[in-house]
Amino acid sequence: MLSATEQTIQPCPQCGTEIRTDRRFTTWCAACDWNVDPVGPETRPGRLERARRRLAQRYGERLLAEMSAGTPRRPRRDVAGVLAHAIALCVHGVTVAMAVGGALLVVLGWGGALPVLGAFLLALAWLLRPRFAKLPDDAPVLHRADAPRLFALIDEVAAVAPTGDVHAVAVTADVNASVYPYGIRQRRLLTLGLGLWEITAPQERVALLGHELGHYAHGDTRHGVIIANALRSLDSWRYLVTPIRNPGAIEVAMNALYLLPFLAVQGVTMLLDQLTLRAAQRAEYLADTTAARAGSTEAAVALMDRLLVADSAEAVLLRESNARQVRGGGASREEAARDLWDRLAAHVESIPENEYERRRRAAALHGHSVDTTHPPTHLRRACLLAAPPVPAAVTADAEAVAAITAELADARLELARHVVRG
Template identity: 30%
Template sequence: MSTTIMPPGRCAGCGHDLVSAAPESAPWCPGCLWNLDEYDPALAPWRGTKLVGRWGFRRGLRIDRATRAELSADPDAGPDGTSTGEVWLSAVSVVLGLVGAVAVGYLVWLLLASGLPAGVRVAFALPAVLVLLLVKPAFGRVPRTGVLSERDAPQLHRLVGDVARAAGTPVPDVICADLSINAGVARLGWRQRSVLVIGVPLWVMLPRPARVALLAHELGHLANGDPRRVRRTLLARTFGARAVAATGGRNPWLRAVHGADSVAVHGGGLVALLSLVVHAFLGLVNVLGATAQLLVDSVAMPDSRRAEYRADLMARRVAGTDAFLQSCEVVLLADRVWSELWHLAPRIDGEQLDAMAAELREHQAPKLRLARQLSRRGTDLWSTHPGEDQRMRLVETLPRVDGTLHVDESRWADLDRELAPWRRAVHHALLGTRDRY
């Protein structure tokens, strides 16, 4: 998070200067962490209302604390069978599946056997069609571009295979590269194949051992009992998101007002009223969908959060404590390093990206402490990952380990050669976005 920190006074407890991330946001003490865990609407993820946001933020903190305590006592414990979260999401999926089946049955009856006039049939069919659109599974799509086959990238496949072996996880079905500052594992397509996506900008910013930590974390997701990454929870995981997307995304009320405003400017009062009614209806569906999804997810999130920490413990085991902590630090500084690279792009070429990123990381290191503390404010119950600070704390409480997988420099050099076209693509992306200004 790139925020300017401004000092708003002194801590009554330890005398340290207080800091604050934005003028309207609550100050905290970087020395004794006073007030750090305060809900901050300016930084916490927006969840429709402050009430829900605050509840999710506090619940997230409690779950983080409990999960860290549990896992630091027994860091090597694997997931024990099916989690409560998975049972819950599977049950919701079954109910949604039944609702869909009833809607299909009703439609078949309406069209073939009801004997009603055609116009009435169409009118009666509409609600069932809407229900079907809502509960239809969203499989997602395996990316078409950026897929790195074993022939294109044998070294990368070999490395991913080694990490999977060291971690005791399956290998992903597909490996992709893209230009995001991110990485992830998802189940996509109607066969729900496991897809590992490596954001090359993040990859080049990471020191080499930290790349192993990143891969181990992601592969850890294929075997850590995360209820939100299992095939049979698909319906429950996606129905609310679909309602939100179908009705135009976030902030529906704002859109309703703006929509009516602009119609009022261009047209008459009646049209504006009608538009307001339509927008309000869409807004209602939107908020109901989002809330239902948050409620369903809140039951599964503790297990999902535990799975994230387990993936981190996997990264620690395979890549070692230092590599894992480095990977967290890079994530914390990634946006800043990226924007510095953006400024430097015309003066370097793609081959120099890694070295440049390493230099910039050093340069930004003094900002790490506050960025790390601040990561606690930007995370809540529904965040996909715990804040970096929470993740680092768990690993820091455990004994330092070296990791079980070591990749020698010549292999890294081969890997770099293999990904050279992607480095050039990253460099072009940096130059390309500059051209727009």
């Protein structure tokens, strides 16, 4: 129940229906959708992004229908996946060819300008090289000895997926979570954002782990080191050869020189998108089914709702940081840091149901325009609800929750201090 200071009552200016809402959030009308999306459409995206959104829309509608009818299995021999890997290897082959050619020009080309060209090719190959992620040095990193109960929970969820082990957990202040490989040995790092972890219930956290680990069980080709690095290299190419806007006389000539390489890079990028976007979106839906199996359908759906209000949680963290910058004071900051995550959880818990509903409707208007590699959250939620409900395979009991909270205590305080320091 909203307090008198929080509640507003007014007629809808469009249809006249009485609107009761929380003054902390957007005022809108559930009867006619007046002001359901006050931000409106974003600025017009570039050509490549428009193409990605068209693909995402096309694949998203088909996948939702398939998932609602029954979970599709990934084909043993996915032709699109094989072609995508072949193209990605060609992209890496160009980088290798530049590195080898540049080295030969530097070593064998003395006496002319060839070493300069060779050095340029080596620098370009270095810029485009495949990169292996590293353990972060700006966030607390936990290993099995540091957090045995947390890793035990992760192992239980990984067995449900099923997939391999997580080797390290990086704790951040973000309202997000992810799993990705790091190092040459491609071990797995779980990045756990406290901004999301702290606003979810225990079973929702199990569902969150199930979703992230589920990517590795359902053939998400974009998570693979070959295709991920090829897309990164293509982005670097696009940055280097994109025509200059509002060119001068000399820049017109440079743009003419860039035109063919730019079209080639744009074409390869669009083709790789064409071959991998469907698999990426399908992997998201299938990862959601893993989330439901691990934590229960109810928990997975609740997690979708928390994701809908992620930007509200981010706004709270930013507001807390700005407030401490204005007020200052070491004692004040320390006190604020100690209960930061509790205040964040209390804020999210106080968000009324009509704000969740507004965000679902606004998400439906945006469709696939927010993130082309992920189906819209409201569709993922609807897909979970359309399937027969499943119970939790992994249960986070009170003892486990308390133990994990104790293992994260130092990281919670360290990151809270970082937030309030700005």
